[in-house]
Amino acid sequence: MKTAKFLCAAAIAALTALVSCNKDPDIPEPLVKSFGFYASDNVGRIDSDCVGAVSGTEITVGVPPTTDLSELVARFTTNDGNIVSVGGVALISGQTVQDYSAPVSLKVEDEELKASVLYTVKVSLNPDSDPKLTSFKFELVNNLEAVGEDIEGEISGDAISVPMIKAADKTKLVATFTTTPTNVVKVGDAVQVSGETANDFTNPVDYIVSNSDGSKSALYSVSIRTVNGKLEPIVTYSERPVFSGAVLRVDPSDKSPYIGFKEREVKDSESVSAEKMTVVKYVDGAWSTVGSAGFSKNVNSSHYDFDITKEGTPYVAYANAEVSPKNAQVMKYDGGWKVVGEENTSDMLSNYVGLAAFSDNNIVVTQINGNAKSTFSNRTLVASVFNGSWNNQETNLAKTQVYAKASCKAGETAYVLAIRRGKSDGVNYGHDVLAYNGGNWSSLRSNYVREGATQTGTYVYDITAAEDGSVYILTADNASDGSAYHFVVEKYNPTTKDWSVVGGSFYPYVHADSHDRAKIAVAPDGTIYLLYLDNKSNALNLTWFDSETKQWADPLLVANEKATDPCIAFTTSGVGYIAFTDANNAEKVFIYR
Structure with missing residues (x-):
């Protein structure tokens, strides 16, 4: 029996060993x-x-x-x-x-x-998480028309503050945000998708964050905090020397800055484009010539202007120095530069040329006629209107001599600020503001000098307008004390048809140098900006009127060097461009955002 048990155990062991060997x-x-x-x-x-x-x-x-x-x-x-x-x-x-x-x-x-x-x-x-916004920002990639870089919001309790310049377009901002898991985010009844949903942040926006079943929620109030913008230089244009009067414009169709200018003639230079018009565009980090350089006839002095239609077509108007009298000629770029309409259609000598190009068949050129033998009175404001053909016409100042003028456009209206020459109806160097729309001229102001002022200053003057019909003018006078000249910015209200001084009084800078220069521009949000050159100190400054404080902001130094012909323009999204000609006849340009 013992022998059988032993043999059985041995067999099992052998079998186990065999299986182990086969694995x-x-x-x-x-x-x-x-x-x-x-x-x-x-x-x-x-x-x-x-x-x-x-x-x-x-x-x-x-x-x-x-x-x-x-x-x-x-x-x-x-x-x-x-x-x-x-x-x-x-x-x-x-x-x-x-x-x-x-x-x-x-x-x-x-x-x-x-x-x-x-x-x-x-x-x-997983257990539902408490509703909470953990980050909030406006990314450049989703807000190309409004910001120049990613802007991070500051979350403090249930308040979120986002810093942004006053001129930025806040009406269609797309927020990028993160929340705790499973949360749902809404503005009103609209579900918000991070990086996709746009909202108007002109006023604070309430974001409601809820957990998945809606049993818990948290409200965050997001507001824009106005801060000073940043000035950043972009590439200086120096390929060709710039003559005085360079014009900065922004293409409404793609928001690119352009410069239209007359090339300065340089001693011992054989440039075939000298004394002629050139237009350059800033794209992909560099300035490129639009068409060919020096595409026009020779330009008389600095009597030229440059404009772009809302479709993006560039136009120039200039006093043609190669004909007699030196009347205005208009050219447009359409794959190449070509003359608009007939050449030499007037007997005017065109000075202080201004251009408002609305479309291919709606162009308004304003000028002060300098030809005493013209069919138009000498030194009067004359308009040349193109609607398929050119028509030269008198304005409301047909019999009044004009010393200087500035012009602009907004919407479908052209505007002119004109300073009368000498005394007119007992007023010394009064100024007028005219508007042209639908074939008709109207007067927004006539022969005006502020109470207490000796006259309207003749060194600093400008005009700009907004799409809503608001008009802003910049002049200088001594109304404050009968002696010192100060800048004055005034606004025309198209509803009440009244004028008011922006800020209630003059701008405090004392304008004492005949080479001081200044320009104004209105941003899309209605903020008025003043760019001025203090010639004595070579300081180019930028300020704006703060609608919240009701004061002009402390000036921001743009440049501290010899400069001429400062310019300022805004894109439709609120990004600003500033340009001036430096001592080397190069055009320096800054972006403000």
Whole structure:
């Protein structure tokens, strides 16, 4: 009997040894290495990746609290050659839809080893998080027309403050934000998508952040905080020397800055474009010539202007020095520069040329006639209007001599600020403001000098206008004490048809040098900007009227060098450009944002 028991035990041992000898030690046991639910495999089910934890033969995964557990696709990895199944049905990673609303037994087997392991998968709903905005900003990529760089908001409790310059267009800003998981963000009843949804931030905007079932919510008030913009120089234009009177414009169609100028003649230079018009455009970080340089006839002095239609077509108007009298000629760029209409259609000598190009068939040129033998009175303001052909016409100042003028356009209206020559009806160097629209001239102001002033100054003057019909003029006078001249910015209200001094009084700078220069521009939000050159100190300064403080802002120094012909212009989104000609006859340009 003992012998039989011994033989049985020996047989079992031998069999075990035989099996052990047949097992391939290079083939690993069945094993789940990773397991999870990924958003790309579960579109419309979950919106974030949920990675599980594998501990022994138990797999746990947490998913968002609103997830439907009955239809989920798992993505997993196993040892090579392993087959995964649930209830005898193969489970394919990243493909098979499975119900995980109850624990699932996952069989992982290796057919070669004839071995298998059972795993239990438990999927649970994560607890809902408290509603909270964790970051808020305006990214450049989503707000190209309004900001020049990413602007980060400052979150303090339930208030979010975002710094931005006053001139920036705040009406269509797209916010990029992050929240705690599962939160829903709304403005009013509109669900907000980070990096996509636009809102008007002219006034504070309330963001409501709620958890998934709406049982908890938090309100954040987002407001724009006005800060000074940053001045950044862009590439100086120096390819050709610039004559006085260079004009800075912004293309309304693509917001690119242009400069139109007459090339200065340089001693011993043989430039064929000298004394002629050239237009350059800033694109892709460099200045490029529009068409050819020196495309015009010779230009008389600095009597020229440059404009761009809303469709983006550049135009120039200049006094043609190659004809007699030197009357105005207009050219446009349409793949090449060409003359608009007939040449030499008037007997005027065109001085102080101004250009308002509305469209190919609506162009207004204003000038002071300097030809005493012209059919138009000498030194009067005359308009040349193109509607398919040129028509020269008198303005409201047909019989009044004009000393100097400035012009602008807004909407479909051309505007002129004209300073009368000497005494007119008892007023010394009074000024007029005219508007041209639909073929008619109207007077917004006539022969005006402020009370207490000796006259309207003749060195600093400018005009600009807004799309709503508001008109701003810059003049200088000594109304404050009868002696010192100060800048005065006034606004015309198109509704009341009244004029008012911006800020209630003059700008405090004392204008005492005949070479001082100044320009004004109105930003899209209605903020009026004043750019002025203090010639004695060679300081070019920028200020603006703050509608909140009702004061002119402390001036921002643009440059401290010898400069002439300062210019300022804004894009429709509030980005500003400033230009001036330096001592080397190069054009220096800054971006303000």
